[in-house]
Amino acid sequence: MPVERDTVTFVCTGNTCRSPMAEAVLRAALAKRAGGLEKLKVASFGLAAHPGDPASPNSVKTMQRIGQDLKSHRSRLLTQADLDRSIVVFGMTESHLAALRQRFDALPEHVLLLRDVLPEGADRNIPDPFGGGYRDYEECRDSMVEAIPALLAYLKHHFIRP
Numbered sequence: 001m002p003v004e005r006d007t008v009t010f011v012c013t014g015n016t017c018r019s020p021m022a023e024a025v026l027r028a029a030l031a032k033r034a035g036g037l038e039k040l041k042v043a044s045f046g047l048a049a050h051p052g053d054p055a056s057p058n059s060v061k062t063m064q065r066i067g068q069d070l071k072s073h074r075s076r077l078l079t080q081a082d083l084d085r086s087i088v089v090f091g092m093t094e095s096h097l098a099a100l101r102q103r104f105d106a107l108p109e110h111v112l113l114l115r116d117v118l119p120e121g122a123d124r125n126i127p128d129p130f131g132g133g134y135r136d137y138e139e140c141r142d143s144m145v146e147a148i149p150a151l152l153a154y155l156k157h158h159f160i161r162p
Contacts, residue, residue: 026151093125
């Protein structure tokens with residue numbers, strides 16, 4: 001019996017910076033203006049995560065500035081079962097998408113970069129802020145926030161049945 005695909009999945013390297021921030025930003029957007037996407041679940045994972053690691057201190061701090069709490073986040077390593085529940089997977093860089101294609105046998109139909117939903121000309125990759133200063137984390141968060149309206153439109157277009 002196939003598993004129901006109902007999850008928007010974000011993937012980065014360690015699941016302590018980018019993907020948990022993206023997860024929190026999308027959750028907040030769905031809570032405010034889901035518009036038919038209310039049943040979607042949101043999750044984040046790492047391709048090289050050490051399960052149970054907390055979100056990085058600068059990720060926690062930068063998300064607190066916009067009213068999101070990452071203090072309880074614990075990193076998780078992506079599995080095939082997680083992909084089997086995903087309607088779409090958003091990576092942060094091309095290397096994440098390449099690793100997904102190399103490591104897993106079955107991917108959802110929709111696998112793309114988080115910023116692929118933006119118009120042509122926008123930078124597609126979200127660089128890893130890990131080890132950088134607080135400003136690097138703010139820029140990372142802001143690049144995700146910028147994409148949220150287009151990401152919601154993408155989800156509505158592809159996953160809401162008329």
